[in-house]
Amino acid sequence: MVAVPVLIISILLMASCSSQAPPLKSGAPYEVIGIDDLGREVRFNHPPQRIVSLDPSITEILFALGLNNEVVGVTDYCDYPEEARSKSKVGGYLDPNIEATALLEPELVVTTLKTDTPRLIQQLENFGIKVFVLDPQKIEDILENISSLAKLTYREERAKQLVGTFKEKLNEVKRKVDGISRPGVFLEMGADPLISVGPGSFANDLIEIAGGRNVASQSSSRYSRYTLEEILLADPEVIIICSMVPDDPCLAQKRWWKRWTNMSAVRNGRIYVVEANLITRPGPRMIEGLMEIAKVIHPEIFLEPER
Amino acid sequence: MKALSLKKWLITVLLLTILLVGTIIFCSFQGSADINFKDVIEIFSNPLSQNWWNTKAVILLKVRLPRILLACMVGGALAVSGVVLQALLRNPLADPYVLGVSSGSALGAIIAILLGLNINIGALPSIPLFGFAGGLLTILFVYHISKIHRKISTQTMLLVGVITGAILAAIIMFITSIADPNKVHGIIFWLMGNLSSQEYPMLLIVSFYVLIGILILLYHARDLNLLVLGEESAIQLGLEVEHTKKIAFIGASLITGAAVSVSGLIGFVGILIPHLMRMIIGSDHRLLLPVAGLSGSIYLMLADTLARTLLAPTEIPVGVITAICGGPFFIYLLRKKRKPIFL
Numbered sequence: 001m002v003a004v005p006v007l008i009i010s011i012l013l014m015a016s017c018s019s020q021a022p023p024l025k026s027g028a029p030y031e032v033i034g035i036d037d038l039g040r041e042v043r044f045n046h047p048p049q050r051i052v053s054l055d056p057s058i059t060e061i062l063f064a065l066g067l068n069n070e071v072v073g074v075t076d077y078c079d080y081p082e083e084a085r086s087k088s089k090v091g092g093y094l095d096p097n098i099e100a101t102a103l104l105e106p107e108l109v110v111t112t113l114k115t116d117t118p119r120l121i122q123q124l125e126n127f128g129i130k131v132f133v134l135d136p137q138k139i140e141d142i143l144e145n146i147s148s149l150a151k152l153t154y155r156e157e158r159a160k161q162l163v164g165t166f167k168e169k170l171n172e173v174k175r176k177v178d179g180i181s182r183p184g185v186f187l188e189m190g191a192d193p194l195i196s197v198g199p200g201s202f203a204n205d206l207i208e209i210a211g212g213r214n215v216a217s218q219s220s221s222r223y224s225r226y227t228l229e230e231i232l233l234a235d236p237e238v239i240i241i242c243s244m245v246p247d248d249p250c251l252a253q254k255r256w257w258k259r260w261t262n263m264s265a266v267r268n269g270r271i272y273v274v275e276a277n278l279i280t281r282p283g284p285r286m287i288e289g290l291m292e293i294a295k296v297i298h299p300e301i302f303l304e305p306e307r
Numbered sequence: 308m309k310a311l312s313l314k315k316w317l318i319t320v321l322l323l324t325i326l327l328v329g330t331i332i333f334c335s336f337q338g339s340a341d342i343n344f345k346d347v348i349e350i351f352s353n354p355l356s357q358n359w360w361n362t363k364a365v366i367l368l369k370v371r372l373p374r375i376l377l378a379c380m381v382g383g384a385l386a387v388s389g390v391v392l393q394a395l396l397r398n399p400l401a402d403p404y405v406l407g408v409s410s411g412s413a414l415g416a417i418i419a420i421l422l423g424l425n426i427n428i429g430a431l432p433s434i435p436l437f438g439f440a441g442g443l444l445t446i447l448f449v450y451h452i453s454k455i456h457r458k459i460s461t462q463t464m465l466l467v468g469v470i471t472g473a474i475l476a477a478i479i480m481f482i483t484s485i486a487d488p489n490k491v492h493g494i495i496f497w498l499m500g501n502l503s504s505q506e507y508p509m510l511l512i513v514s515f516y517v518l519i520g521i522l523i524l525l526y527h528a529r530d531l532n533l534l535v536l537g538e539e540s541a542i543q544l545g546l547e548v549e550h551t552k553k554i555a556f557i558g559a560s561l562i563t564g565a566a567v568s569v570s571g572l573i574g575f576v577g578i579l580i581p582h583l584m585r586m587i588i589g590s591d592h593r594l595l596l597p598v599a600g601l602s603g604s605i606y607l608m609l610a611d612t613l614a615r616t617l618l619a620p621t622e623i624p625v626g627v628i629t630a631i632c633g634g635p636f637f638i639y640l641l642r643k644k645r646k647p648i649f650l
Binding site: 192193194196216219224225229232233259262 | 366371
């Protein structure tokens, strides 16, 4: 963890705002200073009108903040919400095209921290574009990221509700699983070869928060090839398959798991599918991912009776 | 070339076969689960009891064994294929990779993965079939392009093979860069070589292809000896050179295609093992082919066992092990012998 998100300091200013900014609900225009996860300062004295998102999770945050019109460019992988698909594409999230990004003339580019990010910042700043970097490590960081982006884009009202609900649900899950038994869970991030989720990944945290025990917590990295033997030995009570495509029932993969009849999860029919995007993207929908995982690990607590 | 006595052949092949079986047994005992001889005796002494499919039995018989046997088949196939291609082209650099056969097989298999062809064509699963088709088409293409005045120039063929391989590799890179990101993940891991999660039916199919191919090649081992002497001499000695070459190319691409399509790209076995064995037992193909096949099997089984146990529970791509362990050893032997080693 390089940088810890720092709360944005906002300073009310009496100066008139630039002509392109729309009237603000909160009254007079003011300057905001955002400090990103690299500790860099980014200032705006009017709400940014053109924003490019370089990560699917950021796109989801921006749309959740109601910046549907302000977002002018996204990556090829930004598929949620549906409206994001119709935005201009600036390439992959690991290798965004600088030219395509600059041509959209954004005032603000928001990205998550990657190996290449320092170079990206420099190149975009040459165009006079402000870059805001997020580096969430834990589910709680998402809340700070939403708040800091909201401040920078003058959407704090909207964020309050979003963050409030998120926090409420998170605390509710934590409270409900407090002190109860923790069944072993294997979450399959990829099949053939089997990919596990290890320490440092969001999915690993979600399992722990949802009252489970990740049997692959010995993985050497966040997502690593994992040996089947070790899973059979650990005898997980719950198996969660990650579906890369929403609503994919992953039937072939379920069938594959059912061959291992020694496993408690198989004997008890506890093989489930959860959409990968809900548990890998540090965005507002991750709380849904947490609820899904909690439901399959502790149905007795989280599964509401059919109404 | 010294005469090869039947006795020498039998003893060498028998010794290596014993070593192969020993390796299979040794590798069966390596892994996360602690399985010892006592467990094995218990597993097999009461197969009908309730304990028959306890966790240890499942791990040993359904997880480890199919994987070890697959490594055995793939390693043997790649090594034999390397020996044959080196003989055909009379060039120490030739192997399934250099000639583009592996890339062709890989492209065929990737197309099958992308099209979502998990279906069976006849009784055969489509991915190995596509792999074999890709490998065969590549070798036929390379073969015909290299044909000048109805004769194959081996130098030209090597060059054409390298270029074709590069083109195919570029097409694979292109596909992975535009394909559905959800599928790319699988392809990339597949390209790095993966022997896990194969089942017995698939193992049987691959074994069938590989054993048929190796038998055909063994049958032509004497012809390969003649080919190595040079095409002119071979013709004078009454060999139908073009016919032999064609059969050998098809045999080599058959076994490469079958191996690559289930294991992905595992480099180095096809070039390392043939040269090592030539250093040790000479280049009479009647002996070299079976010896290279058996040692290729042993080598890949040991490499894959390292791949799955070294950082357990995390697995390492097996191609990493084959290159890191094999490369330095090869260089060491080369320096120690201090003489050119080919043919």
